[in-house]
Amino acid sequence: MKTLFFKNMLPAGVIALALAGAFATTSMQSASKKSSVSYRQGFNALANGKCGNIAVDCDDDPINPLCHISGTTGPLAYDNQSNNCVIPLYKPVN
Known part of the structure; x- marks a missing residue:
């Protein structure tokens, strides 16, 4: 009885899992991206x-690494407040 049940229900379970995966993939592709990057x-x-x-484009979120003028090395990038560059900025999140 058990083997008959598994023989009949296994294909239905696989089909249900495939449909759920297809819908999950489609919904992930159409999810809006975070547009609040400042x-x-x-x-x-x-x-x-x-x-x-x-x-250079930077961010002010302190959880990111520091923003450099040329890639990951070189001079740090600072916020321009009244031509006073003392507040370091951070790398933007892509």
């Missing part, structure tokens, strides 16, 4: 805390 312009710092003219 890009800020980060600038290189000159002497006396003044801002330079090299700008």
